[in-house]
Amino acid sequence: xxxxxxxxxxxxxxxxxxxxxxxxxxxxxxxxxxxxxxxxxxxxxxxxxxxxxxxxxxxxxxxxxxxxxxxxxxxxxxxxxxxxxxxxxxxxxxxxxxxxxxxxxxxxxxxxxxxxxxxxxxxxxxxxxxxxxxxxxxxxxxxxxxxxxxxxxxxxxxxxxxxxxxxxxxxxxxxxxxxxxxxxxxxxxxxxxxxxxxxxxxxxxxxxxxxxxxxxxxxxxxxxxxxxxxxxxxxxxxxxxxxxxxxxxxxxxxxxxxxxxxxxxxxxxxxxxxxxxxxx
Amino acid sequence: xxxxxxxxxxxxxxxxxxxxxxxxxxxxxxxxxxxxxxxxxxxxxxxxxxxxxxxxxxxxxxxxxxxxxxxxxxxxxxxxxxxxxxxxxxxxxxxxxxxxxxxxxxxxxxxxxxxxxxxxxxxxxxxxxxx
Numbered sequence: 001x002x003x004x005x006x007x008x009x010x011x012x013x014x015x016x017x018x019x020x021x022x023x024x025x026x027x028x029x030x031x032x033x034x035x036x037x038x039x040x041x042x043x044x045x046x047x048x049x050x051x052x053x054x055x056x057x058x059x060x061x062x063x064x065x066x067x068x069x070x071x072x073x074x075x076x077x078x079x080x081x082x083x084x085x086x087x088x089x090x091x092x093x094x095x096x097x098x099x100x101x102x103x104x105x106x107x108x109x110x111x112x113x114x115x116x117x118x119x120x121x122x123x124x125x126x127x128x129x130x131x132x133x134x135x136x137x138x139x140x141x142x143x144x145x146x147x148x149x150x151x152x153x154x155x156x157x158x159x160x161x162x163x164x165x166x167x168x169x170x171x172x173x174x175x176x177x178x179x180x181x182x183x184x185x186x187x188x189x190x191x192x193x194x195x196x197x198x199x200x201x202x203x204x205x206x207x208x209x210x211x212x213x214x215x216x217x218x219x220x221x222x223x224x225x226x227x228x229x230x231x232x233x234x235x236x237x238x239x240x241x242x243x244x245x246x247x248x249x250x251x252x253x254x255x256x257x258x259x260x261x262x263x264x265x266x267x268x269x270x271x272x273x274x275x276x277x278x279x280x
Numbered sequence: 281x282x283x284x285x286x287x288x289x290x291x292x293x294x295x296x297x298x299x300x301x302x303x304x305x306x307x308x309x310x311x312x313x314x315x316x317x318x319x320x321x322x323x324x325x326x327x328x329x330x331x332x333x334x335x336x337x338x339x340x341x342x343x344x345x346x347x348x349x350x351x352x353x354x355x356x357x358x359x360x361x362x363x364x365x366x367x368x369x370x371x372x373x374x375x376x377x378x379x380x381x382x383x384x385x386x387x388x389x390x391x392x393x394x395x396x397x398x399x400x401x402x403x404x405x406x407x408x409x410x411x
Contacts, residue, residue, distance in 0.1 A: 098397050147289040147396070177296035186295065191286035 001141065001161040001279045002032040003198070007046020008271035010171075010204045010218065010240035011072050018246035023273030025049070026072040027170045027240065029200070031159060032276075035139045037061040041157060041168050046273065047076035055081050065131070065143065066094035067170060068154035069105050077106070078115055086123035095145075095153040096130035103128040131155060148172050149188035150217040158192040164279035167193035167233065170240045172202045175223040176215060184231050193231040198277055201227060203238035206253060221253045225260040225268065236261075236268040237277070288402040290394050291315065304408035308337040310401055312365055324387070324408055326380030337361055344377035349386070351376075360391035364404040368393045385410065 007013075007025030014024035026044025033039060038059045040047065043066065054062065062082055067073060082088040094102045106128070110119045136143040144158040148169060156169040167189070174188040184190035193199045203224040205213060210220035219227070221238065228236040238257060241250055250270055257268040269275075287295075291309060295316045298305035304321035308314050314337045317329050325344070332340065338356045346354045356362045360371035370392035378384055388409040396402050 096397065146286065149289065149292070177292045178299075185286050186292060188289060188292055 001159065001164055001166075003159075003166055003200075003277040003279070004030045004032060005046075005200075005271050005273060005275045005277075006030060006050045007042075007044045007076070007273060008170075008239050008241060009044075009072075010202070010242060012243050013045045013072075013075075014243045018248075021247040021272065022241060022250050022270055025273060026075065027067075028076060029168060031141070033139060033141060033161070037063060037139070039138065039141070039143075040064045042067055042073045042170065043075070043077040043080065044072050045076040045079075048079045048081075051079070051081035051083075055085070060085075060088050062088060063091045063138070064093065065136075065145070065157060066092065067156065067168070068095060068150065068152055070152070070171070071109065073170070074106065074109060078110060078117075083122050083124045083126075086125075088124040090124050090126045091129060092126060093129045093131050093136070095147070095155045097153050101128070102130060144192060146189065146192055148192070149174055149176055154217075156189045156192045158196065162280065165196045166198045166277065166279060167196040167200065169193065169199065169201045171217055172227075173215070173217050173219055173223075174227050175219065179223065179226050179230050182230065187227070187230055189227075190231050193227070193233050195231070196233040197279055198235050198237055199228050199231075199233040200237045200239045200271060202240045203236075203253065203257070204240050204242045206256070209242070221257045222260055225257050228268075229262075229265070235266040237271050238268055239271045241271070287315070288396055290396045290402045294394060294403075294405055298405070304410070306337075306361075306406040306408075307403060308361065308365065308406070309403040312337050314340045315403070321408065324379055324385065324410065337365070344379060346375045346377050349374075349376055360389045361404060361406050364391035364393050364406075368401060 007028040009024050009026050013026050025046035027042040028044045028046030029041040031039040107119050131145045141161040145155040148156040150171045158167045169189050184194055201224045202219045203221045204218040205220045207220045207222045254270045294307055298318045302320050304324045306317040313334050315334050322328050360373050363371035372390045374388045376386050391404050391406045393404050394402050
């Protein structure tokens with residue numbers, strides 16, 4: 001299994017000279033499998049470039065798993081090139097809501113006046129699915145999902161294949177309910193990330209910034225490190241970068257994350273567009 | 281992945297909420313097990329949660345011999361926690377208990393069910409009000 005990052009910026013896309021190294025596109029991650037089906041996590045603006053790549057690869061079967069429907073995880077969908085190919089079959093999976101179906105929630109941003117075209121005009125064959133309580137099983141892969149601490153119905157994912165595992169928690173504020181001195185089963189997303197080889201985790205803020213944004217649904221770098229340690233995951237990948245943070249600031253935060261990580265653990269990494277994480 | 285071990289997010293949030301309250305508050309999960317009570321509740325029951333650990337809620341409550349002010353024992357099915365658990369509805373009652381320190385206390389008990397989704401019952405919250 002390989003995991004490729006197409007977008008790792010939080011909140012809003014931030015193109016410009018200060019973000020060229022780590023990228024300005026919002027959340028989108030591709031899980032590369034051996035079969036011909038594409039598995040995509042989130043539809044931030046990073047999915048636009050992925051879509052072009054999938055067209056080039058002639059991929060016609062696509063499964064998109066959404067952690068939640070905040071715009072920075074959905075805004076790229078309208079510009080996802082495979083949507084406009086009638087030969088493409090796209091499954092969209094997302095957290096269920098007690099009130100409105102996944103389809104209706106997505107269509108709110110996919111119709112006038114927010115978008116010039118109507119969803120009914122999309123030629124690809126699209127189906128909508130509520131994420132199941134039990135693991136989703138694909139070809140050689142298991143995808144677990146569970147509700148995590150972030151405003152609104154939001155899930156995190158854990159992918160397992162061939163004895164390897166990666167947790168994807170792009171928007172997550174576990175510190176709000178406690179990390180320190182908690183058993184992992186009492187930590188939000190504790191089971192999803194437990195003993196994972198890699199954890200792609202929200203690390204939007206510095207410790208000082210977090211103090212002014214408690215309850216916004218995101219983590220400080222220090223909390224991301226603390227969470228990784230508490231659940232026994234092997235390596236942290238700092239994800240969902242704050243739009244105000246330049247490449248230089250991100251590297252300072254990476255240094256801080258390394259300072260907070262014990263010497264006998266693998267040092268945290270900054271997620272960047274184009275990064276490929278190899279799992280055995 | 282050991283999904284059975286993970287506490288449901290609503291319970292995690294309820295625990296964080298209860299931890300911040302000065303009102304004695306208890307949580308039971310969908311199995312009917314007491315999974316947490318806060319410091320204020322520790323003061324009422326005279327025992328820390330870490331000493332008690334998870335256990336069936338009815339079993340835990342029975343130790344306090346809940347009864348009416350006329351000393352008539354209250355059966356489990358008439359106690360608010362059991363009503364909230366079995367009937368999935370809120371309930372409130374007043375009764376007398378003997379706490380772990382041997383003191384007799386008059387308390388009021390409110391219990392209500394927690395649903396993560398309309399069809400997903402995840403446990404109950406129980407609040408003690410000292411009369």
